Amino acid sequence: MKDSLLKELQQHVASEKTYLGDGYYRIREKSEKEVELAFLLMDPCGGSVVNPQITLVKAKDNWEPVKLIDLGISPTEMYEVSEETAEKLKARLDELVGKFQGAISSN
Secondary structure (H helix, E strand, O other), X not given: OEHHXXXXXXXXXXXXXXXXXXXXXXXXXXXXXEEEEEEEEEOOOOOEEEEEEEEEEEEXXXXXXXXXXXXXXXXXXXXXXXXXXXXXXXXXXXXXXHHHHHHHHHO
């Protein structure tokens, strides 16, 4: 993901949960070179469940996905980037970014 796209999303979504019509969104900066993008579902006890959460690391002017956690599906998914998972991670990141953009444009 381009750095400019991340900055655009950050104009609408905070590091705490931001409600955007269909659920809660979050962009949490872990460090200058690591961020987490997440869509959150509410659980019956008032907490939230990541569906999914993708960790990105900065590589020049791009952010590359390195880890995915999805507790909102069954069976749950948790994996880090490898030769076997790299394409799936990128596809899930594209889906999540599309979800962010759709929710932002609807509000």
